[in-house]
Structures are given as structure tokens and as C-alpha cells.
Amino acid sequence: MAVSQPSKSRDLDRLLLRPGHLAGPNFEPGQELREDIKEYVKVLVVGAGGLGCELLKDLALTGFRNLDVIDMDRIEVTNLNRQFLFRLEDVGKPKAEVAAKRVMERVNGVNITPHFCRIEDKPLDFYSDFSIIVLGLDSIEARSYINEVACGFLEYESDDNPLEETVKPMVDGGTEGFKGHARIIIPGTTPCFECTIWLFPSQVKFPLCTLAETPRNAAHCIEYAHLIKWNEVHGRKSFDPDNSEDMQWVYSEAVQRAELFGIPGVTYSLTQGVVKNIIPAIASTNAIISAACALETLKIVSGCSKSLSNYLTYNGVEGLHIKVTEFVKDADCLVCGPGVLIELEKSVTLKKFINQLEDHPCLLLTRVSVSYRGEKLYMQAPPELEKETRSNLDIPLFDLMNGVSRDIINVNGMAGKGDKKQSCMRKLRIAFKGVDGVADIDMAGGA
Amino acid sequence: MIRLFKVKEKQRELAESANGKPPVKKQSAGELRLQKDISELNLPKTCTISFPNGKDELMTFEVTIRPDEGYYLSGTFVFSFQISPIYPHEAPKVKCRTKVYHPNIDLDGNVCLNILREDWKPVLNINTIIYGLYHLFTEPNHEDPLNHDAAAVLRDNPKMFESNARRAMAGGYVGQTFFPRCI
Numbered sequence: 001m002a003v004s005q006p007s008k009s010r011d012l013d014r015l016l017l018r019p020g021h022l023a024g025p026n027f028e029p030g031q032e033l034r035e036d037i038k039e040y041v042k043v044l045v046v047g048a049g050g051l052g053c054e055l056l057k058d059l060a061l062t063g064f065r066n067l068d069v070i071d072m073d074r075i076e077v078t079n080l081n082r083q084f085l086f087r088l089e090d091v092g093k094p095k096a097e098v099a100a101k102r103v104m105e106r107v108n109g110v111n112i113t114p115h116f117c118r119i120e121d122k123p124l125d126f127y128s129d130f131s132i133i134v135l136g137l138d139s140i141e142a143r144s145y146i147n148e149v150a151c152g153f154l155e156y157e158s159d160d161n162p163l164e165e166t167v168k169p170m171v172d173g174g175t176e177g178f179k180g181h182a183r184i185i186i187p188g189t190t191p192c193f194e195c196t197i198w199l200f201p202s203q204v205k206f207p208l209c210t211l212a213e214t215p216r217n218a219a220h221c222i223e224y225a226h227l228i229k230w231n232e233v234h235g236r237k238s239f240d241p242d243n244s245e246d247m248q249w250v251y252s253e254a255v256q257r258a259e260l261f262g263i264p265g266v267t268y269s270l271t272q273g274v275v276k277n278i279i280p281a282i283a284s285t286n287a288i289i290s291a292a293c294a295l296e297t298l299k300i301v302s303g304c305s306k307s308l309s310n311y312l313t314y315n316g317v318e319g320l321h322i323k324v325t326e327f328v329k330d331a332d333c334l335v336c337g338p339g340v341l342i343e344l345e346k347s348v349t350l351k352k353f354i355n356q357l358e359d360h361p362c363l364l365l366t367r368v369s370v371s372y373r374g375e376k377l378y379m380q381a382p383p384e385l386e387k388e389t390r391s392n393l394d395i396p397l398f399d400l401m402n403g404v405s406r407d408i409i410n411v412n413g414m415a416g417k418g419d420k421k422q423s424c425m426r427k428l429r430i431a432f433k434g435v436d437g438v439a440d441i442d443m444a445g446g447a
Numbered sequence: 448m449i450r451l452f453k454v455k456e457k458q459r460e461l462a463e464s465a466n467g468k469p470p471v472k473k474q475s476a477g478e479l480r481l482q483k484d485i486s487e488l489n490l491p492k493t494c495t496i497s498f499p500n501g502k503d504e505l506m507t508f509e510v511t512i513r514p515d516e517g518y519y520l521s522g523t524f525v526f527s528f529q530i531s532p533i534y535p536h537e538a539p540k541v542k543c544r545t546k547v548y549h550p551n552i553d554l555d556g557n558v559c560l561n562i563l564r565e566d567w568k569p570v571l572n573i574n575t576i577i578y579g580l581y582h583l584f585t586e587p588n589h590e591d592p593l594n595h596d597a598a599a600v601l602r603d604n605p606k607m608f609e610s611n612a613r614r615a616m617a618g619g620y621v622g623q624t625f626f627p628r629c630i
Binding site for chain 1: 476533
């Protein structure tokens with residue numbers, strides 16, 4: 001008797017072909033959904049390291065067919081224990097290229113386009129092309145950059161609700177040793193990376209004088225070599241943590257320093273760890289976090305289940321602890337918030353505009369400084385910049401904004417009244433009245 | 448669920464409307480916060496700030512301190528500031544560009560100031576740091592030495608420290624080390 005072969009997508013079919021009471025509001029189960037996901041959904045994976053390798057594999061096996069991966073690094077020997085798509089002969093090759101090739105060899109029908117470059121090197125429309133962006137990164141800077149790009153696409157309707165088709169969702173994974181997190185960022189709905197940047201603990205920094213005078217442990221010796229000795233010997237040439245010769249130099253200086261003070265424990269890998277602020281990566285943590293991220297990606301794209309709300313933390317240090325926390329959006333977030341909508345006549349000068357902000361009921365701003373897309377239109381201090389920008393005060397804001405009908409500007413000043421005044425920053429959505437080509441949408445980007 | 452087709456259409460529209468427009472300059476949250484700090488600076492008359500790359504590039508700048516009292520009276524000391532894109536999550540990187548005979552500043556310009564490293568917090572700002580640097584010149588402190596020799600002299604023989612500091616500022620040798628004139 002012939003036994004019917006189970007479909008390769010059997011598990012996926014259970015999620016996508018049947019209705020369910022846990023599904024999201026717009027879920028439309030059926031073959032069409034499954035095929036549309038294959039055909040139309042483009043996923044960008046940022047990072048092809050420990051987490052990135054897992055993510056590419058998981059997403060490909062989840063039925064996504066159009067994947068891109070971007071990573072600026074080349075494969076190193078020390079990656080091989082956990083970045084399982086790489087082999088010894090791949091050392092020195094770009095991670096993105098090898099990872100894309102290996103997953104395509106294993107998973108039929110998936111198409112992965114690698115990008116071996118920095119994330120900042122891509123134009124903004126590169127990012128706008130994706131349905132969703134999945135992050136497998138190890139730095140705050142890179143997350144912050146991608147978050148700003150993705151939130152930059154967001155537009156708000158005049159009632160301050162996000163315009164659905166401009167929402168670029170992100171799924172962010174991160175691991176550090178036995179700990180990890182997975183979160184979803186739906187700009188305009190859930191907190192963005194900037195709303196909760198305070199979640200990241202600040203780096204441990206040793207006082208320089210401790211390093212110079214009284215080192216007590218191996219890390220002190222390494223930081224001495226990295227921060228003090230390097231400058232002494234190399235002058236203004238900056239230290240490159242990705243250059244192995246530089247790292248080797250710091251390591252050998254640290255060893256000498258440690259011998260001088262009789263401190264044990266300086267090793268090359270500890271040197272890398274201290275200098276690059278690395279905590280040893282654990283393969284299973286990456287696998288667990290990646291699985292959560294891939295599942296959330298599928299849930300956001302398909303609506304087959306309610307998404308994570310909105311931040312999962314995993315801790316496997318002692319036993320196992322998993323918790324989901326619902327963080328809240330910062331309504332005044334400069335990156336993802338709607339900003340305050342202000343309608344203006346084209347003739348309003350910068351000076352008049354600044355005066356208006358003082359009386360605006362939502363702002364009550366005094367001592368205002370203004371910038372537009374990085375250009376300082378008016379600065380209250382220091383005196384040199386005030387003088388340099390003063391002549392802008394008599395120019396219409398419309399002209400200072402190069403005649404665009406709507407855009408974001410950023411202001412800061414003192415808000416509130418009397419002795420409750422507080423220094424603050426505000427994002428403003430400026431719309432000029434009576435300008436042609438005004439659509440009924442407002443840019444939220446530009447932060 | 449994201450509305451796939453709607454999304455596709457919208458994206459095509461955006462891409463078309465972007466054609467022919469100048470590339471949009473983005474301003475990071477860190478830059479915005481720095482701009483706020485700069486626009487609220489309230490410096491003593493002994494400190495000035497300058498922006499070598501112009502008013503629209505605030506992420507690197509220089510602060511010049513001319514103490515009006517203490518061991519360093521009438522010297523001119525230049526500090527360079529480099530601000531991270533994730534400021535204020537990360538402290539500014541500050542170096543002293545003037546070679547100075549000082550217990551808390553080494554000969555390569557490293558500065559031992561707690562708020563630049565272990566005690567930095569995002570509620571602090573550029574104004575706080577500049578005041579902190581100024582304080583180093585009015586109250587050099589031998590308990591946090593980066594220049595070991597200078598610290599020892601300050602602790603054991605303040606008179607000699609004073610004359611060493613003056614000699615260094617006038618341009619001359621202290622021990623084996625030459626200091627260019629900075630008065």
C-alpha cells in the first residue's frame with residue numbers, strides 16, 4: 001500500500017492553511033497566503049554571524065524564498081564553532097556570501113542575495129524594498145542605525161495614526177553568552193529601538209588612572225595596552241579592532257604589563273574580549289533566539305498568530321528563565337514618534353515660527369534652537385553659532401526648508417512654565433498651507 | 448499580517464517619487480541630542496568651543512581652556528571631542544591636544560576624569576564635561592595620577608610643582624620631557 005509522502009511544508013501548512021482562534025486580525029488562511037509569502041515577501045537579514053547563520057537557515061526552512069543578507073565581516077577561524085554554515089576553507093571569505101551559498105545548497109527553491117558591505121553603504125531605497133528586516137547584530141550602533149532607517153519610512157496620517165503601508169517591521173535578536181533577547185519593532189505601534197535604548201547597560205569602563213597606576217586584574221592590563229600604551233607608541237594612528245596585527249600588538253603589550261605586576265590570566269582571546277567588549281558566544285543561545293525571531297517574522301508577515309508583545313528575554317545562566325515584557329512606546333520619541341503637526345503659511349519667517357512655538361499649547365517652548373535634516377537653522381548657543389545662524393531668522397521657514405511642502409524639523413528648548421521649565425527636544429511635522437502636491441500624509445522620518 | 452500587495456504598490460510609488468530628489472541627509476538621535484547640548488552650553492569665560500567642520504557637523508569639536516587662576520593661569524589648553532552616534536549612551540572621547548605637565552593628563556593627551564569613563568551617565572552633558580575639564584586645571588589632583596612624576600611632585604612639593612608647571616607652559620624641559628610653549 002502506498003503511503004502518502006508528508007508534504008515538506010506540513011508544519012507550515014498547519015499554521016497557514018487553517019483558521020485558528022489565536023490568529024491575528026487580518027489573517028486569511030489558505031494556499032494563496034502560503035504562495036504569496038514565497039513569491040512576494042522579501043526578508044532582509046542583517047548580520048551573518050552567529051545569529052545570522054541561524055536566522056538564514058531558520059527563515060529559509062520557514063518557507064521564505066526571497067532573502068537578502070548583509071554583513072561586512074570576513075570569516076575567522078574562531079567563528080567556526082558556532083557559525084555552522086562556514087568551513088575551515090572559508091576562512092577569509094565574506095560571511096554574507098558563504099552563508100547565502102550554503103543555505104541555497106541545502107534548501108531547495110530559496111534565493112539568497114548576499115551583500116558584503118557596511119549597512120551604511122546601502123542607499124535608503126535598498127532598505128525600503130524589504131517587507132521585513134530581521135536583525136542578528138552585536139552592536140548598539142548598528143541596531144540604532146537600522147532602526148532609524150526603518151522608522152524613517154514611517155508616515156503618519158493627520159490623526160497621528162501610522163499609515164499602514166509605510167510601516168517597516170523589524171525583528172531584533174541578540175545574544176550574550178547564555179543570555180539573549182528577541183523583540184519585535186512595529187514602528188508607530190510598538191516601541192522602537194530608540195524608545196528603549198536605556199535598556200542596554202552601559203559598558204564597564206575602568207578609570208584611566210587605575211590602568212596607569214594600579215592594575216589589579218588581566219582586563220586592566222589589556223585596557224592599559226589598548227588605551228594608553230597604543231597612543232604612546234602609535235600617536236594618532238587609531239587602533240583597529242578588526243586588524244589582527246593591531247590586536248596581537250595589544251596582546252603582547254598586555255602580557256608584558258601583566259608580568260610586571262605579577263598578574264595572571266592575560267590571553268589572546270581575553271584581549272579580544274576586553275577590547276571588543278565580547279562575551280563568549282554560545283551556539284545554543286543563538287539557536288534559541290533565532291528560532292524565536294524566525295517564528296515572529298512568520299507571525300508578523302502572515303498574521304497566523306498574535307505576535308510577541310513585545311520583548312522576550314532568555315536567560316540560561318542558572319536553570320532557564322524566559323519572560324516576555326511589554327515595553328511601551330515613548331510618545332515623544334524623536335525617531336518613531338509622530339511629532340507635533342504644525343500648519344504654517346509659506347510667508348512665516350523663522351523668527352515668527354520660533355515665537356509661535358512659545359504659545360503652542362502642546363509645546364510652550366522658549367529658547368528654541370531649530371535644525372532641518374542636520375542643517376542648523378538657528379542655535380541659541382554658543383555665541384559663535386548663534387551669530388552664524390542669526391541671519392536665518394528673517395528668512396521664511398518655507399525657503400529654509402528648500403520649498404518642500406511637508407517635512408520634519410527638529411527643535412529643542414525649554415518647555416513648560418515658571419520654575420517647572422525643562423529642557424527638551426521635539427520633532428515637528430511642518431505642513432505649509434496652499435502648496436501644490438500636498439498629499440494627506442506626513443513624513444515621520446528625518447530624525 | 449502585513450498587506451503584501453498594498454505594501455508593494457506603496458513602495459513603488461515611494462521609489463518613483465524619490466527619483467530626482469537629492470539624497471536625504473539623516474540625522475541620528477545622537478546628533479539631535481548633541482545639538483541640544485550645544486545649543487544649551489553655558490560656558491565660563493575661560494572656555495571656548497569651536498567647530499572645525501562648520502555648524503552642520505557638530506560631532507567633532509574643540510574646546511579651548513584658558514585658566515584664570517591656579518597653577519595653570521594664562522596657559523591655553525586645547526581639547527578635542529569626538530561624539531559617538533549613540534551619544535549620550537556612550538561618553539564623548541576627549542583628548543588633550545596641548546602637551547601639558549599635569550598629574551591627571553598624560554603626555555599623550557589621555558585625561559583621567561571620572562565622568563569621561565566610569566562615572567559617565569546619559570543625564571550628563573557636554574557642559575558638565577567642559578566644567579569637569581576646567582576643574583582639572585584649578586584643582587589638579589595627585590590621587591588620580593596619569594602622569595606619575597607630576598603627581599608625586601604635586602603631592603610632595605607643591606612649590607616645585609608650581610615652578611615645573613610654569614616652566615612647561617613657557618616652553619621648556621621638565622626632567623627629560625620637553626613641553627612646547629602654550630602661554
